[in-house]
Amino acid sequence: MVESVVADGTAEGSQIPITVEFTGGLEMLFSDQRKHQxxxxxxxxxxxxxxxxxxxRYLCEEVMKDQRKDLFVLEETVRPGILVLINDADWELEGEETYELKKGDNILFVSTLHGG
Amino acid sequence: MPPSPCALCSSRALIVRPKNHQKLCKSCFLSIFEEEIHHTITTNALFERGERVAIGASGGKDSTVLASVLKTLNERHNYGVDFVLLSIDEGIKGYRDDSLETVKRNAVQYGMELCIVGYDELYGWTMDQVVEQVGKKGNCTYCGVFRRQALDRGATRLGINHVVTGHNADDIAETVLMNLLRGDLPRLSRTTHIVTSSVSSPIKRSKPLKYAYEKEIVLYAHHKKLDYFSTECIYSPEAFRGSARALIKNLERVRPSAILDVVRSGEDMAKLVPEGVSDVQHCAGRNEATPAGGEEEGSGGCGSGGGRSSGGEMADMEGQLVENESAREREVEITSTITTSNGISAKEKNTTRRHQQQDARKTRKLPRQNMGQCVRCGYLSSQETCKACMLLESLNKSRPKTEIEVGLEDEEEDSSSLRRRMENVVLAGG
Structure with a gap:
């Protein structure tokens, strides 16, 4: 118990490690890299x-180097036409933006906006 | 949130269907998606046993999913159809060359024959060269017109008269809205049809994914781990379609069923359009003016304006003719010695123009029937010269112009400019 109290806050170990993936053309906004740990x-x-x-918000501010933020976010949420999968499930099933991140989560952003 | 169960089998649901909010697990989703397309195919009798059908394949999500699903259904339901992949190489470096690599892998993965036809071999121009010539604005017109013929010619080369394309419900909804916003009911009517055949093309086209949501297509590709390519064409700033698209996606967020509702509204409106008006396939020039295939419905933003029943098409043709005329004027400044051939071709144009005006008047009341062949390339056309050849003519005009500027100080100037004059004579006389 003591450990968890200590860990809570700024210590390195308290960070939540997750995998974020971008596909369907979104990778081009994130240094052409599909998978980000x-x-x-x-x-x-x-x-x-x-x-x-x-x-x-974190992805926009810290990870995205591209200036075209509006291709990813509009009115403070992901742009319509971008699907979000939380551990392979449609984020609608997980509470969308209110879903609380857990260690080891995989969050996938897929654009449907690119040509077929 | 506790995991939601699948509505059909109570495994963990991964997908929420946009059209009815149904929650499904991965395997139930994949099979429902496939069976709905099977339903579309059978209720519309899209295929015949023993038929050879070309899948217009770009390597993108829609055509990749289409090819995968058609292969699955063909085997599962024993359609007895021989599917072939048909790709168009527009000649756009960094875009099409990469996506064609995807198509080549798909051909191996699905065990399908692959035929690639290139703009360079058909027209002598790649899109990269066209853009260098005409700029980024308006190049979609060229691409669209060229693509329609290219798909037809590719199919003909394969001995096939049926091409399926990957247009999905979102595409159709966009097009319905665009045509509504343009006040173009006749075209709206035509583009909602699942099968389009026309007198200007011997090749039938159909859209088996017409009722499939883009979201589900992307999820199908994701859960089936399909190999597809996603990059936007580097030349396409289609503003109007972009706005319609944003509108549709916003509507979908608020009310997911809106997309299919718009498609259905489009179909219902199509029924209200009178025969003679809706049946634009009979009308002059329209089908050449309509860049079918990849963007059959999507060309409006690029200014091709095909498929209008009146007025619009004439305006387009007039615009094209004015362009041609002005191209000639530019040419005169440079090669002043070819006035004779100029005179002839200008006269020809006037004749053509009168001919078109008459045609346009006729088509307001009567279906057109006098389809002929393009005098230049032999492609089916209601005009003497098909739209692709007209565009090519204006492109080819500009080519020697550049060379002349470069070659002015060249010692061989005389002979080379003579050669060019000869080319112009041939062009104008053709």
Whole structure:
């Protein structure tokens, strides 16, 4: 118990390691890299548990080098036409942006907007 | 949130269907998706046993899913259809060459024959060269017109008269909206049909994915781990379609069934369009003006404007003719010695124009029937010269112009400019 209290906060071990993937053309906004292994803080800016909404903000600010943020995010949520899969499940089944990140989660963003 | 169970088998649901919010597990989703396409195929009698059918394949998600599903269904339901992949190489470096590699892998994965036809071999121009010539604006017109013929010619080369394309419900909904916003009911009517055949093309086209959501197509490709290519064409800034697309995607977020509802509304509106107006296949020039295949419905934003029953088409043709005329004027400035051939061709144009005006008037009331062949390339055309040849003519005009500028100080200038004059004579006389 003591350990977890200590770990909670800023220590390295407390970060949540997750895998984020971009496909369907979105990879071009993220350094042409499909798979990103990242660790996010367990708490968002307001001290609430880190959820997908926080992850999307984090990706925009910290991971995305491309300036065209609007190709990924519109009105503070993912652009319509981009599918989000949380551990292979449609994010609608997981509470969309309110889903709280867990260690080892796989979050996949797939664009449907590119030509067929 | 606790895991949701599949509505059919109570395994863990992974998919929410946009059209009815049904929650499905992976295997139930894959099989429902396939069976709905089977249903579309059988209720519309899209295929005949023993038929050879070309799948217009770009390597993108839609055509890759189409090829995969058709292979699966052909085996499962014993259609007895011989599917072949047909790809168009527009000649766009960094885009099409990469996606064609995907198609080549697909051909191996699905055990299908693959035929690739290139703009360079058919027209002597790659899209890269066309864009160099005409700029990024408006190049979609060339690409669309060329693609329609290229698909037809590719199919003909394979001895096939039926091409299926990967147009999905989102594409159709976009097109319905675009045509609604343009006030183009006749074209709206035609593009909602699942099968389009036309007198200007011996090749029938159909869209087995017409009722399939783009979301489900992408999820199908994901869960089946299909190998597809996704990059936007580097030359396409189709603004109007882009807006319609954004509108559809926004609607989908609020009310997912909206996409199929728009498709159905389009079909219902099509029924209200009178025969003579809706049946644009009979009308002059329209089918050449309609860049079918990949973007049959999508060309509007690029300014091709095909398929209008009145006015619009004439405006397009007039615009094209003005362009041609002005191309000639430019040419005169450079090669002033070919006034004779100029005169002739201008006269020809006037004749053609009158001919078209008459045709356009006729088509308002009567279906057109006098389809002929393009005098240049032999392709079926209601005009003397088909749209592709007209575009090519304006392109080819510009080619020697550049060379002349370069060659002015060349010692061989005389002989080479003579050769060019000869080329122009041939062109204008053709």
């Amino acid at each position: 990242i660790s996010v803080s367990p708490r968002d800016e307001n001290g609430n548990a880190a959820n997908v909404a926080f992850l999307i």
